Amino acid sequence: MEYFIIIGGSTSQVPFVRAAQSLGYSVVVFDRYADCPSAALADKFFALSTHDSEGIEKLCDSLKEEAGLAGIMTYSSDKEPLLIVARLTAKYGLPSFSTEAVECCLDKDKMMSLFKGIVPTTKSFAFAKLDSAARTLEDFSYPVIVKPSKGTQGSLGVSFVRGQAQLKDAFAVAKSCSLDSVVIIEEFCEGRQFSLDGVVVNGEPSILSVSEKFTLGKCGGFVISGFAAGKPLSCDTELIYNRQVMEDAAIKAAAALKIDNSFFNLDLILNQDGPVVIECGLFLDAKVDRLLSFAGVDVYGLFCSIATGGAIDRAAGNVNRLLDSAVALVFFFADKSGTLEIEETRSDQEVYKVEWEMRSGDSVRPPKSISDTLGWVIARGADQREAYAKAQGIAEGLAFKVV
Numbered sequence: 001m002e003y004f005i006i007i008g009g010s011t012s013q014v015p016f017v018r019a020a021q022s023l024g025y026s027v028v029v030f031d032r033y034a035d036c037p038s039a040a041l042a043d044k045f046f047a048l049s050t051h052d053s054e055g056i057e058k059l060c061d062s063l064k065e066e067a068g069l070a071g072i073m074t075y076s077s078d079k080e081p082l083l084i085v086a087r088l089t090a091k092y093g094l095p096s097f098s099t100e101a102v103e104c105c106l107d108k109d110k111m112m113s114l115f116k117g118i119v120p121t122t123k124s125f126a127f128a129k130l131d132s133a134a135r136t137l138e139d140f141s142y143p144v145i146v147k148p149s150k151g152t153q154g155s156l157g158v159s160f161v162r163g164q165a166q167l168k169d170a171f172a173v174a175k176s177c178s179l180d181s182v183v184i185i186e187e188f189c190e191g192r193q194f195s196l197d198g199v200v201v202n203g204e205p206s207i208l209s210v211s212e213k214f215t216l217g218k219c220g221g222f223v224i225s226g227f228a229a230g231k232p233l234s235c236d237t238e239l240i241y242n243r244q245v246m247e248d249a250a251i252k253a254a255a256a257l258k259i260d261n262s263f264f265n266l267d268l269i270l271n272q273d274g275p276v277v278i279e280c281g282l283f284l285d286a287k288v289d290r291l292l293s294f295a296g297v298d299v300y301g302l303f304c305s306i307a308t309g310g311a312i313d314r315a316a317g318n319v320n321r322l323l324d325s326a327v328a329l330v331f332f333f334a335d336k337s338g339t340l341e342i343e344e345t346r347s348d349q350e351v352y353k354v355e356w357e358m359r360s361g362d363s364v365r366p367p368k369s370i371s372d373t374l375g376w377v378i379a380r381g382a383d384q385r386e387a388y389a390k391a392q393g394i395a396e397g398l399a400f401k402v403v
Contacts, residue, residue, distance in 0.1 A: 001024065001025065001026045001067060002025055002026065002067055002068040002069060002070035003025065003026050003027075003028050003044075003063045003064075003066075003067055003068065003069055003070065004020040004023075004025035004026065004027050004028070004069075004070050004071050004072075004073075004304070004307070004308070005028050005030070005060060005063070005069060005071070005072040005073070005088075006020070006027060006028070006029050006030070006038065006042075006073055006074065006075075007030050007050050007056065007072070007073070007074040007076070007081045007084060007085060008029075008030070008031055008038075008050050008074050008075065008076045008081055009029045009030070009031030009033065009036030009037060009038035009039055009042070009045070010031070010036060010037060010038070010075075010076070011037045011357065012075050012076075012289075013029070013037075013038050013074075013075050013076075014037050014038050014041065015289070015293070015300040016073065016075060016300050016303065016304060017029065017038050017041045017042060018041065018300070019298075019300035019301045019303075019304045020071075020304045021041075021043070022301070023301065023304055023305070023308070023310075025070050025071075025304075025308070026043040026044070026067070027041075027042050027043050027044075028042060028043065028044040028045070028046070028063060029041075029042035029044070029045050029046070030045075030046050030048045030049075030050060030052075030056055030059075031045075031047070031048070031049075031050060032047060032048065032049040032050065033047070034047045046059060050074070050076060050078065050080065050081040050084070051078075051080040051081070051084075053080070053083075053084050053087070056084055056088070057084075057087075057088060057091075060072070060088055060092075064092065069092055069094065070307075070308045071089075071094055071095070071304065071307030071308035071309075072085055072088050072089050072092070072094055072096065072307065073085060073096070073303065073304075073307045075283060075289075077281075077282075077283065079102070079106055079179070082097075082102045082106075082282065083099055083102055085097075086098055086099040086101070086102055087099060094307070094308075094309070095202075095261040095306060095307060095308070095309045096261050096262065096307065097259060097260065097261060097262040097282055098258060098260070100258055101257055101258050101259045101260070101262070101282065102282065104257040104258065105257055105259070105280065105281050105282050106150055106179075107149065107150045107180075108124075108147070108148075108149050108150065108184050108279060109124075109126040109149050109150075109182065109184060111257065111279060111280065112124050112184075114256045114257060115253060115256055115277060118252050118253070118256050119249045119252050119253050119256070119277045120249070120274065120275065120276050120277060121276065121277045121278075122186045122187050122189050122269075122276055122277075122278065123186065123187045124184055124185065124186035124187070125137075125184070125185050125186075126149055126182050126183070126184055126185075127171075127182065127183050127185065128181060128182050128183075130167070130168060130171045130172075133167065133171060133183065133185060134164065134167060137164070137167070137185065138164075140187075141187070142161065142162055142163050142164075142188075143160060143161055143162045143163075143188045144161050144185050144186060144187060144188055145158065145159070145160060145161070145185070145186050145187075145188055145222075146158070146159045146161050146167070146170040146171060146173075146174050146183060146184070146185050147159070147174050147183070147184050147186075148174045148175070148177040148178035148179075148182075148183065148184070149178045149180055149182035149183060149184045150178050150179040150180040150182060156177050156368065156369040156371075157173055157174045157176070157177030157178070158174070158221055158222055159173060159174065159221065160188070160218040160219075160221075160222065171183055189269040189271060189276050189278075190269075190271060191269040191270050191271030191272075191276070192212060192238070192239075192269065192270045192271075193212070193213040193214075193215065193267065193268070193269055193270075193278075194210060194211065194212055194213055194246060194267075194268055194269075194270060194275075195209075195210075195211045195213045195227060195265055195266070195267055195285040195288065196209070196210050196211075196246055196247060196249075196250035196265065196266040196268065197209045197211070197263065197264070197265045197266075197284045197285055197288050197292075198250060198251070198254065198263070198264055198265075199262070199263050199264070199302065199303075199306065199312075200254055200259050200260050200261065200262060200264060201260075201261060201306055201312050202260070202261065203260055205250075205251045205254055205255070207247045207250060207251070208284075208292060208297065208299070208319060209229045209288060209291070209292060209319045210229065210239075210243055210246060210247065211227040211228060211229040211285070211288065211291070212227065212228045212229075212239070212384060213226075213227055213267070213285070214226045214227070214228075214388075216367065220367065221367070221368065221369075223333075223367045223368070223369060223370055223372075224285075224286050224331060224370050225330065225331055226328060226329055226330040226331055226376075226388060226391065226392075227285070227288060227291055227328065227329050228326060228327075228328040228384035228385070228387055228388045229291060229295070229319055229323075229326065229327055229328070229384070230295065230319060230323040230325055230326030230327050230383075230384060230387065231323060231324060231325055231326045231382070231383045231384065232326075232383060232384050233383050233384065233385055234383075236384075238270065239270075242270055242274065242275060245274060245275055246268060246270065246275045249266065249268060249275050249277055250264075250266040250268075250280075253266050253277055253280045254266070254280060257280055259280075259282065261306055261307075262282055262283070262306070263282065263283045263284045263303060264280060264281065264282060264283070265280065265281050265283065265284050265285040265288070266279075266280045267279050267280075267285075284299075286331075286370045287329060287331075287376055288329075290329065290353075290355065290376065290378060291327055291328075291329045291378060292319055294327055294353055294378045295319050295323060295327045296319075297319055298313075325380055325381065325382055325383070325387075326380070326381050326382065326383050326384040326386065326387040327378060327379070327380055327381075327387055328378070328379055328381065328384065328387035328388035328390070328391045329376050329377070329378045329391060330376060330377050330379075330388065330391035330392050330394075330395045331370070331373045331375075331376045331395075332373065332374050332375060332376065332377070332395040332398065333366065333367040333372060333373055333374060334364040334365060334366055334367075334372070334374060334402045335366060335402070336365075336366060336402055337363075337364065337365040337366065337402075338363070338364065338402040338403050339361060339362070339363060339364070339402065339403055340358050340359070340360055340361065340362045340363075340364045340374065340400060340401075340402055341360055341361075341400060341401050341402070341403060342356065342358075342359070342360045342399070342400045343399035343400060344399065345398055345399060345400075350380075351379065351380055352377060352378060352379040352380070352390065352391070352394055353377070353378045353379075354375065354376075354377050354394065354398065355375050355376055355377075355378075356374065356375035357373050357374060357375045357376070358373075358374045358375065364402055374400070376395075377391045377392075377394045377395045377398075378391060379391035379394060
């Protein structure tokens with residue numbers, strides 16, 4: 001039985017472990033924590049850091065000699081495991097994203113330069129020093145968004161800046177989070193935010209979902225608060241009219257970044273002039289895999305098939321067109337720092353699902369990025385508005401406290 005390698009053993013990787021096993025592979029997981037959620041499920045587990053390129057490669061060489069390698073994957077957004085997967089799959093001739101695609105997706109300045117003339121984007125500048133930024137922005141129209149240039153995802157280090165007086169602090173925060181200490185400053189674009197999630201297999205792209213994306217707003221650092229996908233309101237002509245244009249933009253953006261044999265996601269703003277692309281990344285947006293799975297898409301089996309070069313069922317298609325109803329996902333967060341205490345919660349799997357990211361006894365804090373979520377609720381509804389309202393109501397009624 002061939003080995004299927006998964007680099008990382010977090011909760012996010014668990015469905016991929018099960019999917020690969022259901023396809024008949026022996027699953028091997030690498031993670032530094034012996035008690036990680038995937039460790040007990042894996043057929044073989046190695047307590048090895050996902051950043052240990054040399055150690056992972058050595059073991060993969062041995063496993064290849066022993067039984068052969070069917071595929072290698074990660075569902076981590078960290079740079080090192082992504083690069084390890086890209087390098088090893090290239091070495092063994094397995095399907096995956098390339099090192100070039102990883103670098104393009106993690107370097108926002110390079111990304112925006114690749115987008116020029118291909119998709120509509122916001123005006124942006126890259127700076128290594130605050131004084132250069134301040135001089136350039138003297139005549140710039142505020143507000144602006146200040147964010148790290150390289151290596152971060154999930155709103156970490158992102159600030160909404162209303163004027164020159166706030167620039168210094170925002171610049172310092174973004175610089176501290178950026179792997180190359182470079183800061184991106186871009187014009188603020190008002191409008192509805194959407195996440196387009198898809199897959200590219202052997203150069204052929206497919207859109208899986210067009211989801212309206214909600215955040216905690218300017219004061220909350222634009223941390224994601226939820227998504228709604230599926231049937232829109234019949235009166236939502238703005239979305240209905242622009243959906244194909246947005247899908248075309250996502251496909252062009254993924255091609256510009258040379259994404260292949262991978263999921264991808266695109267963030268864009270829809271305003272009165274049409275869609276404006278914000279950024280594109282490898283994999284699906286935060287927990288959109290859970291949303292698609294709840295809607296009936298075999299998203300985990302799909303990615304395992306991509307990683308092993310198996311046949312892809314493109315009939316799974318776009319969930320927005322498949323559903324005659326809607327689904328929504330709402331994140332919930334702590335309102336103060338402390339220790340989490342969770343009381344019993346239940347899920348009606350047909351109507352809604354509650355999933356916890358944190359456990360009782362964990363230290364929690366108010367959200368600075370999506371990694372601070374306590375968990376999420378997914379619910380069904382007749383349309384996107386109803387589904388989102390249901391998910392919000394369930395989230396607000398969850399029995400937990402922070403002490």
